[in-house]
Amino acid sequence: MSELVYGCMGLGGDWDGEEVTVDAVDAAERAVLAALDAGMTTFDHADIYRRGKAERAFGLVLQRHPGLRDRIRIQTKVGITLPTDDVVGHYDLSGEAIRGRARACLERLGVDHVDTLLLHRPDPLMEPQDAADALQELVGEGLVGAVGVSNFSAAQMRSLQRHLDLPLAVNQLELSLHHRGFVEEGICVNTAASTSAPFPEGTLEHCREQGVQVQAWGSLAQGRYSGRLPDDAEGADRRTARLVARLAEELGATREEVVLGWLMKHPARIAPVVGSTDPDRILACAGAQRVAASMSREQWYALLTSARGAGVP
Numbered sequence: 001m002s003e004l005v006y007g008c009m010g011l012g013g014d015w016d017g018e019e020v021t022v023d024a025v026d027a028a029e030r031a032v033l034a035a036l037d038a039g040m041t042t043f044d045h046a047d048i049y050r051r052g053k054a055e056r057a058f059g060l061v062l063q064r065h066p067g068l069r070d071r072i073r074i075q076t077k078v079g080i081t082l083p084t085d086d087v088v089g090h091y092d093l094s095g096e097a098i099r100g101r102a103r104a105c106l107e108r109l110g111v112d113h114v115d116t117l118l119l120h121r122p123d124p125l126m127e128p129q130d131a132a133d134a135l136q137e138l139v140g141e142g143l144v145g146a147v148g149v150s151n152f153s154a155a156q157m158r159s160l161q162r163h164l165d166l167p168l169a170v171n172q173l174e175l176s177l178h179h180r181g182f183v184e185e186g187i188c189v190n191t192a193a194s195t196s197a198p199f200p201e202g203t204l205e206h207c208r209e210q211g212v213q214v215q216a217w218g219s220l221a222q223g224r225y226s227g228r229l230p231d232d233a234e235g236a237d238r239r240t241a242r243l244v245a246r247l248a249e250e251l252g253a254t255r256e257e258v259v260l261g262w263l264m265k266h267p268a269r270i271a272p273v274v275g276s277t278d279p280d281r282i283l284a285c286a287g288a289q290r291v292a293a294s295m296s297r298e299q300w301y302a303l304l305t306s307a308r309g310a311g312v313p
């Protein structure tokens with residue numbers, strides 16, 4: 001399913017351990033309402049975002065809008081421990097951590113279940129059977145609707161899926177016009193550049209074959225092609241930003257819609273996760289699917305070759 005997902009990493013204030021302020025909840029509310037106006041109904045979280053404050057702020061927004069919970073899908077992720085003065089940053093996909101952290105997410109969000117729970121990043125110490133048992137238990141208890149992964153390769157997905165009775169529903173990966181290893185991996189096959197594509201081979205194909213939704217984090221490339229670059233920037237980025245602006249005019253679209261439309265034109269039905277907290281910028285993403293449908297093959301390749309700074313092999 002291709003859709004725009006709203007990414008909640010920017011909600012809740014600073015990355016400190018302080019309480020969520022009323023100002024932060026007000027800002028989160030403005031962003032959430034803009035996302036709804038832009039047609040986004042899936043909200044992406046993680047327990048670590050703003051050290052728990054993104055989920056807390058979101059929970060307070062839900063309290064302000066009775067009935068909203070039933071109109072949206074909530075996704076969250078567990079598995080990363082952020083570094084502190086006393087603890088080294090690390091991953092933990094042990095069954096015990098998955099169970100405990102998922103419950104803590106529900107508490108912060110103030111909900112009785114989340115629609116999807118993702119394992120945030122592969123943990124080399126993960127025992128697939130142990131992680132799968134925890135995920136199934138959470139689904140069995142009705143605390144989680146569906147399960148998925150993030151930043152996993154096809155091989156890692158297969159290894160986990162072997163122990164799961166329910167299908168992995170999502171893989172969330174960094175994909176954008178800037179972080180375009182998923183395209184490079186395919187077009188550089190049988191060329192000298194084939195080993196330098198920073199994307200796990202066959203992962204997109206695996207997701208498509210298995211019906212796993214591919215979600216793209218960093219989908220706006222942090223605004224690199226849609227207004228963030230300084231006017232005097234040089235090189236492929238600058239040229240691509242100019243091309244995005246020109247195509248936006250030709251297609252009667254915003255620059256954000258062109259950048260996201262480029263992703264959504266891909267037949268893997270990529271669902272971009274939009275991480276802006278600016279209501280105007282969120283609304284500027286609304287028509288990305290329409291732009292994807294009207295973007296020609298030539299325009300799509302023009303964006304690709306401009307961003308890579310070279311023609312296709």
Ligand SMILES: NC(=O)c1ccc[n+]([C@@H]2O[C@H](COP(=O)([O-])OP(=O)(O)OC[C@H]3O[C@@H](n4cnc5c(N)ncnc54)[C@H](OP(=O)(O)O)[C@@H]3O)[C@@H](O)[C@H]2O)c1
Pocket residue numbers: 006007008009010044045120150151172173216217218219220221222223224226227228273274275276277278281
């Ligand atoms: N699974 C994972 O490992 C993972 C990792 C990172 C993120 N995520 C998820 O993906 C979502 C999106 O990721 P992201 O935030 O890295 O990527 P993004 O959506 O590409 O970028 C959003 C950021 O770029 C800024 N931005 C966008 N356009 C701009 C412009 N024209 N001028 C100035 N600033 C601009 C936004 O600022 P404003 O807020 O001011 O618009 C915001 O800080 C997150 O919210 C999170 O849900 C997942």
